Amino acid sequence: MPDFEALRRDYVRLLIREGVRLQPGQRLVLSAAVDQADIARACAEEAYNAGCREVIMNWSDDALTRMRFLRAESDVFDTCAPWRSLLYNSLAEEGAAWLFLDSDDPENLKGVDPDRIRRSQVASGKAVKTFRMLETSNGFPWCIAAVPSPAWARLVFPDLEETAAVARLWEEIFKAARCTRGQAVADWRAHSDTLQKRVAILNEYNFKSLHYQNALGTDLTVELPEGHFWAGGAEKCTKNGVEFSANIPTEEVFTLPRRDGVNGTVVASKPLALNGNIIEGLRFTLCGGKIVSLSARRGEDILRNATEVDEGASYFGEVALVPYDSPISNSGVLFYSTLFDENASCHFAFGDAYPCIRGADGMDEDALLSMGVNQSITHVDFMVGTADLSITGTTHDGRVVPVFVNGNFAF
């Protein structure tokens, strides 16, 4: 097995060459925590090796983010600075590649007034609407990938001391990214092909609805809209036609539910790191697509606020299938990071829907809504997979097909 430095170089190469698949002459926007400057510099170096036009840094810092949420004047959370929306929207419109190195402490905003978080999301949601719209419709190549921070590593491995916890988290990140043999790009592409085979089978069935059931209490019917398609693995940027990998790691194949077609009860199977807080024991009841009641053992106020940022936040926007026997799930590690935990488990999202529907390109919001595509400034994944999860699909001609049996694909 290559040594740590070699693995890290291979990982950086994977993010630039396969994650955003940076093209010569293209700008790279790199979001990173100031404490992760080393790997940010390595990513920038690799981007320039790939012919990058210019690397634009978008730095953040957990401590200063938390301090602002706790101590700034309250009304600053109702607006987003015009320069910030211009930064996001103009670079998105240009088709710059966006690499998000996520190292946030999942509990960074613990204790912060949930209303400040909600108002901040509403304000930035409006301000960077163009950016979000282009992101969900693949108008620019983007990739979210993880880098361990000490705070995150300590939360995931509370029994290890800090250095060991960080090293262990790196190890899990490398494994999940197929970055173990010194040929991460090739190994990732092979993995991406596997996902695309699952996509082909699901698209062939073209299910009308899916019915989820398990002993945890989930009993939910999810209708899929006319013209929906499943996606997974590499996606194609509509601006430059190049395939990119929006999430590293990813194990999911996904589509969207019909906005008004979700009914029943769903219970989360894992904690959810949401807006710098941890939510445990999430339970939603939906009627005609809308969340009509919710509860959580921990973080219920944060969860409630998150479903109330706008009308669409209380409807579902994603249906994703991940086998219970997936590599991240089998690691037995709870990452408190959606990027990992959603890829260890079947999940849904409330909020904005990826427009996985034929003919959606260029449609306005009203037209998308009328096709059953939910619209929101937010999009929050939560995990529902269990070892006993069963999912049955019903086709348009009335056939009932097992999709998941005992937590894994039936085919």
Place this chain on the structure above:
Amino acid sequence: MPDFEALRRDYVRLLIREGVRLQPGQRLVLSAAVDQADIARACAEEAYNAGCREVIMNWSDDALTRMRFLRAESDVFDTCAPWRSLLYNSLAEEGAAWLFLDSDDPENLKGVDPDRIRRSQVASGKAVKTFRMLETSNGFPWCIAAVPSPAWARLVFPDLEETAAVARLWEEIFKAARCTRGQAVADWRAHSDTLQKRVAILNEYNFKSLHYQNALGTDLTVELPEGHFWAGGAEKCTKNGVEFSANIPTEEVFTLPRRDGVNGTVVASKPLALNGNIIEGLRFTLCGGKIVSLSARRGEDILRNATEVDEGASYFGEVALVPYDSPISNSGVLFYSTLFDENASCHFAFGDAYPCIRGADGMDEDALLSMGVNQSITHVDFMVGTADLSITGTTHDGRVVPVFVNGNFAF
């Protein structure tokens, strides 16, 4: 003497409470290197203690700045992103306080194509013109202060190992900032009062011209424009009426030369850190205010480019008096940082003039030019003080008065 942590707390307090003198409800823009996140967080904390509305971070990184200058596509240096000019100009217009924590490696851009640096300065000079104009006219409170980086500390103390060099540089910074007794704000105000007494004497003389001479080869006559005044120590923000200290440290009293009234030869007495490069042996000859020839033993191309960014860059914009026996000078340390070295020595600047002239408020560029106020997108200080420097002043009624004798004030 207080311990290091106590001194650092006192220094942070000095920067927030006296440097920008942050007022309740005011935003703070904090420019810092990502490697200096610790002290940036401490400054933000102190700002919120003072009632700050919101801290906006403006992060930088020497390594990524250098990489961009070396590797980005050439034409990116001809423009400045609109979001960046909006960031600077809108916050300047709002009257936000700006704190610049300077820790740059003075040689960070060594080997970079000087034309890229020049074009980048021209582009950002145009893009943040409103910001610069408000900065030089005290339209918002601002403060430049130093924080040691390992690269800078190693350059200043090449015989010490890194940790010791950084500790030693902190010590010099604390001394220069009067931050040694745990009461930096009070001690700084006393120092500022001393400077204001010198200002009063010089304003009383109201010199028509100054004549500089020393054995190094300086023989220069500098005419001062009608209505000029000397300044030094605290300055008053025109937006909120609050006094602030734009430079910590500062030892200078300064005014502006008449744009077309500088004649003779001037030789620098110290190296100059300019745009990430070090210039040694700088020599200018001026005629009718304009630099008509220049040379340097080291970095001549960088220097030449700097005087050619626009028309005003080849005229002088500042005349500053600092005794040879000043604390920074007596430390015997060459800092390779203008913030320090200019305060160890009499200096001039080429480029933009601070409008230290009565009636200048609200005047447009043409009116200022006609009063002898130089205009440029750049402003570069360079040091001319020596142990044998003599300066004689000539008053409007023809009296010849010694101002500096053997490098120090004659009064």
